[in-house]
Amino acid sequence: MASKLTTSNAAGWAFALPGFGLICLFIVVPFFLAFALSLTNQRLISPNPTEYVGFANYKSLLSLAVITLEPERDEAGEIVRAEDGTLVYPRVRTITRNPDFPEYRGMREWFRWHSGDNARVVVAADVVFMKALVNTLTFALVIAPGQGGLALLLALLINQRLRGINIFRTIYFMPVVVSIVVVSLLWRFIYDGNDGLLNNILSSLTFGLFEPIDWLGRTDTALGSIIAMSIWQAVGFHMVIWLAGLQTISPTLYEVAQIEGASKWQTFRYVTWPGLRNTAVLVLIVITMQAFALFAQIDVMTNGGPLDSTQTLVFQAVERGYGKQDISGGSTISVVLFLIVLTISLIQRYLTRERS
Amino acid sequence: MAVVSQDNRGLRLAVRYLVLALVAIVFMFPLVFMIIxxxxxxxxxLSDTASMRAFLPVGDISLDNYFAAFARAxxxxxxxxxILITVITVSASIFLCSLAAFSFVYLNWRGxxxxxxxxxxxxxxxxxxxxxxxxxFVSRLPWIGMNGIEIGWLNTYHVQIIPWIAxxxxxxxxxxxxxxxxxxxxxxxxxxxxSWWQIYRKVVMPLSGPVLATAAILKSLKMYNEQYLWPLIVVQDEAHRPIMVGLGYFFQLDVAWGEVMAYLSVITVPVLVFYLVLQRAFIASIASTGVKG
Amino acid sequence: MRKLPRIATALVATLSLSPAALAATELSMWYHGAGNEVESKLINQIVSDFNASQSDWTVTIESFPQESYNDSVVAAALAGNLPDIIDVDGPVMPNWAWSGYMQPLPIDESEIADFLPGTIGRWDGKLYSVGLWDAAVATVTRRSTLEKFDIRVPTLDQPWTAEEFDAALMKIKDSGEFDYAIDLGMAWTGEWYPYAFSPFLQSFGGDIVDRSTYQSAEGVLNGDAALAFGEWWQSLFTRELTPGTSQDPADRETGFLEGRYAIQWNGNWAAVPMLEAYDDVLFLPAPDFGNGSTIGAASWQFGISASSQHPDGAAAFIKFALQDKYMAAFSDGIGLIPPTPQSAAMTEKYNEGGPLEVFYGLSKAQALVRPVTPGYVVAAKVFEKALADIANGADVADTLDAAVDEINADIEKNGGYGH
Structure with missing residues (x-):
């Protein structure tokens, strides 16, 4: 662009400064404050002086170790087996609470696997954080393709020439304009284990064969339920973005495909999909960013339970910073989260860069 | 294959509408449940949730919950x-952010x-x-108000507006x-x-209708629907509380769910109506940003 | 005759337009009752009575939704924006006092001599807060239910033993007549858990934190007594004697009233609808698991913020509020326990022979305050999560160990919390 050849520093700054200044004041500065707090032992409220503690907070958040447990043996040195034939291992607490092993003090079992007769136990200084990390990544990994794909299906469904199609489009989009807090409150009724709406609908669809499920109360369904609801709320938004992408594809391309005798799938694969590439990148990035900020649904619906199966990073940051008055610990999670998302967006940008 | 009988076409059409309608039900039923x-x-x-009565206006139907909700809070x-916070924030936001974006795209400056x-x-x-x-930070910021310079932004509208603009x-x-x-x-x-200002004002902005609408809509939803934690900690007087903080009034130990539903409906319906009235522009505008990628 | 004082009040009110009254100093006050009509009316009545009764001070009140009240106060304290008078939940008070945003309450001890212990908040040997009521929890059931299953009616002197209690629950469960034998209220997340369930742990011989030093939870929250408690606690859920953590709040509200739960562990504030639903409802003491039957004490109380420039005015208001008639009014209005024998006598339900008199007895005889330490705020959250996790099937010893580690780490990070 020709205008780029002339520098206009004064005007440039003058135009950018109000907006950028506000961002600096109200986002960048507090973020650096949070980073500074993560290097101290600052409490939310306390008469004690603040001390610099270096990376101690990061250490107590991220420390991991592997302990090898040998199976219990009886006096003769034979391996003891439980009634069902499984090996018996000493409890992890005999090590983590043992003064002989100060390096494992305060750590807890995260998960274990077996190699030969030995069990290898991964212990973490902060198991709840680790679970929150895994849940958040799971949420992002499922929701990015899941929501994006479903939105595309809906867009294809709605991209037909039918009388009244606008009404359906309007309805599909409706949950987007409703507050996520309102949505979460309503879905608590839907997921209720006893006489919830979902159980009631499934049971009438199967003529009573369906056994009611306590959707939010089971470790194997809670996160999935929250994912499903989150998709329900936001999918309309991405449907519309896809729809716009679909409508930019020239109709002549479809005509050519038809003349060539392409099947529906081939048409989608070779005409529709390439035309949607840019859109796909946008949808993917936006969904991923939003996924990492998962908080309101958890706060309203599960508080991270049952058994930490719905803990997330932002929920933990808030729970520690406010609930447990540990502002330095909460800030540490914030910084770690920022670094993770930054890394992922850089990778996404690299993978989706325009190859020229 | 080439010739599709009239009957067949009618059936296909019916199936299409059936699928569309089923999907529509999936997206509607929680909201219908709320209003009913x-x-x-x-x-x-509470007892109706055990059957399809949950979606039907049957039994003891009245506006009592609404009266009770308005009496409670x-x-x-x-x-x-x-609405006030949303309107001011959104207006300021699209102005300052478009100005900054204009500078990033069209002006060549160091840094x-x-x-x-x-x-x-x-x-x-x-x-x-x-x-x-x-x-x-904001509790120590100065502000020039009616009574001269004051320190601290708490308990005001501007503390809920200015940090959110950009x-x-x-x-x-x-x-x-x-x-x-x-x-x-x-x-x-x-x-x-x-001048650059004239270009921004007379050339670029008149062409920016779609993105203006998108930005305004996204920002409005965020400001109206999601303001909870921030007002909770910076606003202590009732006079400046927004809707999401008001929700707390309804969660006593024993929750009056009827009133909760009334309150949720009251705060949601304005957005829904706003959306339904403007839905064409709404969707058209969001769609236009997708084209870019 | 009764009209006279009223006319006098009216005169005072009229006169208060004179210059002397205009000089009345304004005192701000925060209260947790936003959205609760009865409570707001009662507290507003006290405020307007106080303002009319003298001309030195004018109290203005700001109400907050209860669920976010503590967050609001903490945020305001951070920002240096507290009012003169705050109300504070009893067990949280030491945290606020230690953190330096409350100051001791200049009220003479003689004024509160006959108050229930749960209504008085002390920290570091000083009086910081006083409440207009206490709350108590009881085992609620119907006489007819107990008779039907041939279960002994326990008394304050002879509560159920652990075995008796367990046998009773199993008997009820095996009959299949109820959805659950007992409802503990797992739907009420938050402070309910430590308030309602830590007394069980204490009755087993454990505690949330070692009260002799307040420096560690090792051995008390994960010792043998605590492990026994944990196993028992988990068995309530594995044996399906009680609804779990995903209990619907609505069921908590209506389950006992509709006869789906045989027994309910519930507070006195819920007693009125129970009395209306059944004519043979019983409010019974907690079971004795070996170390005596005990319940939690302390509810909301009034105190003065550290930043208040007018502690004398704030104290004058609090003293004014501590009149028998107001304490009785709160009790009549929302079913709370009046703090003194005189105020109890004035109430409809806690007077001698009243239907809820038993709660006054419970409160007086066996109420134990939650650990009096600034660390309680964090310990309570840790305890809540541990109980929820154990209820959901987590390993008892590991969970309690983890809770101990977290509580101890917190105490250490806070330099021992000033004990």
């Missing part, structure tokens, strides 16, 4: 506050790339994680849009001696 429930006494509302005040990168990086900072440092997403939307506008227009105007 708001008309029922709490006891009935100054609902109209909360809705007014939220613009770095500044834009910093601004965009803030996109990935969840607000919850910086709320406390921000609270400490955000990376809005700037990002404008940047993406401006990049695809024909640059020749700007060059031509520049050659004719127009």
């Amino acid at each position: 429930s708001s008309l029922k006494p709490t006891q009935q509302l 100054p609902v109209e005040l909360f809705v007014f506050n939220s 613009s790339g770095l500044v834009l990168s910093i601004a965009l990086a803030t996109l990935i900072i969840p607000f919850e994680t910086i709320a406390i440092p921000l609270l400490l 955000d990376a997403l809005t700037i990002f939307l404008f940047v993406q849009y401006f990049k695809d506008l024909p640059g020749e227009l700007v060059e031509a105007a520049r050659a004719e001696g127009a």
Whole structure:
């Protein structure tokens, strides 16, 4: 662009400064404050002086170790087996609470696997954080393709020439304009284990064969339920973005495909999909960013339970910073989260860069 | 294959509409449940969830929950506050963010790339994680008000507005849009001696209808629907509380769910109506940002 | 005759337009009752009575939704924006006092001599807060239910033993007549858990934190007594004697009233609808698991913020509020326990022979305050999560160990919390 050849520093700054200044004041500065707090032992409220503690907070958040447990043996040195034939291992607490092993003090079992007769136990200084990390990544990994794909299906469904199609489009989009807090409150009724709406609908669809499920109360369904609801709320938004992408594809391309005798799938694969590439990148990035900020649904619906199966990073940051008055610990999670998302967006940008 | 009988075509059409309608039900039923429930006494509302009655206006139907909700909390005040905060923030936001985006795209100045990168990086900072440092910060900021200079922004409207005006997403939307506008227009105007402000005002903005609408809509939803944690910690007087904080009034130990549903309906219906009235522009505008990628 | 004082009040009110009254100093006050009509009316009545009764002070009140009240106060304290008078939940008070945003309450001890212990908040040997009521929890059931299953009616002197209690629950469960034998209220997340369930742990011989030093939870929250408690606690859920953590709040509200739960562990504030639903409802003491039957004490109380420039005015208001008639009014209005024998006598339900008199007895005889330490706020959250996790099937010893580690780490990070 020709205008780029002339520098206009004064005007440039003058135009950018109000907006950028506000961002600096109200986002960048507090973020650096949070980073500074993560290097101290600052409490939310306390008469004690603040001390610099270096990376101690990061250490107590991220420390991991592997302990090898040998199976219990009886006096003769034979391996003891439980009634069902499984090996018996000493409890992890005999090590983590043992003064002989100060390096494992305060750590807890995260998960274990077996190699030969030995069990290898991964212990973490902060198991709840680790679970929150895994849940958040799971949420992002499922929701990015899941929501994006479903939105595309809906867009294809709605991209037909039918009388009244606008009404359906309007309805599909409706949950987007409703507050996520309102949505979460309503879905608590839907997921209720006893006489919830979902159980009631499934049971009438199967003529009573369906056994009611306590959707939010089971470790194997809670996160999935929250994912499903989150998709329900936001999918309309991405449907519309896809729809716009679909409508930019020239109709002549479809005509050519038809003349060539392409099947529906081939048409989608070779005409529709390439035309949607840019859109796909946008949808993917936006969904991923939003996924990492998962908080309101958890706060309203599960508080991270049952058994930490719905803990997330932002929920933990808030729970520690406010609930447990540990502002330095909460800030540490914030910084770690920022670094993770930054890394992922850089990778996404690299993978989706325009190859020229 | 080539000839499709009339019957067959009718059947296909029926199937299409059936699929569309089933999907529509999936997207509608929680909202229908909300509005229907708001008309029922709490006891009935709760027992009705065990059957399809949950979606039907049957039994003891009245507006009592609405009267009770308005008696329990100054609902109209909360809705007014939220709308006021939303309108001012959104107006200021689209102005300042489009101005900044204009500068990033059209003006050539030292450091613009770095500044834009910093601004965009803030996109990935969840607000919850910086709320406390921000609270400490705004509680010490000066403000020139009716009584001269005051220290501290707590318990005001502006504390709920100013920190939210500039955000990376809005700037990002404008940047993406401006990049695809024909640059020749700007060059031509520049050659004719127009100032940057005139170009922004007379050339670029008149072409930016779709992105303006998108940015305004996204920002409005965020401001109206999601303001909870921040007002909770910076506003202690009832006079400035927004709708999401008002929700707390209804969660006593024994929750009056009928009133909760009424309150949820009252705060949701304005957005729904706003959306239904403007839905064409709404969807058209959001769609236009997708084209860019 | 009764009209006279009223006329006098009216005169005072009229006179208060004179310059002397205009000089009345304004005192701000925060209260947790937003959205609760009865409570708001009662507290507003006290405020307007106080303002009319003298001309030195004018109290203005700001109400907050209870669920976010503590967050609001903490945020305001951070920002240096507290009012003169705050109300504070009893067990949280030491945290606020230690953190330096409350100051001792200049009220003479003689004024509160006959108050229930749960209504008085002390920290570091000083009086910080006083409440207009206490709350108590009881085992609620119907006489007819107990008779039907041939279960002994326990008394304050002879509560159920652990075995008796367990046998009773199993008997009820095996009959299949109820959805659950007992409802503990797992739906009420938050402070309910430590308030309602830590007394069980204490009755087993454990505690949330070692009260002799307040420096560690090792051995008390994960010792043998605590492990026994944990196993028992988990068995309530594995044996399906009680609804779990995903209990619907609505069921908590209506389950006992509709006869789906045989027994309910519930507070006195829920007693009125029970009395209306059944004519043979019983409010019974907690079971004795070996170390005596005990319940939690302390509810909301009034105190003065550290930043208040007018502690004398704030104290004057609090003293004014501590009149028998107001305490009786709160009790009549929302079913709370009046703090003194005189105020109890004035109430409809806690007077001698009243239907809820038993709660006054419970409160007096066996109420134990939650650990009096600034660390309670964090310990309570840790305890809540541990109980929820154990209820959901987590390993008892590991969970309690983890809770101990977290509580101890917190105490250490806070330099021992000033004990």
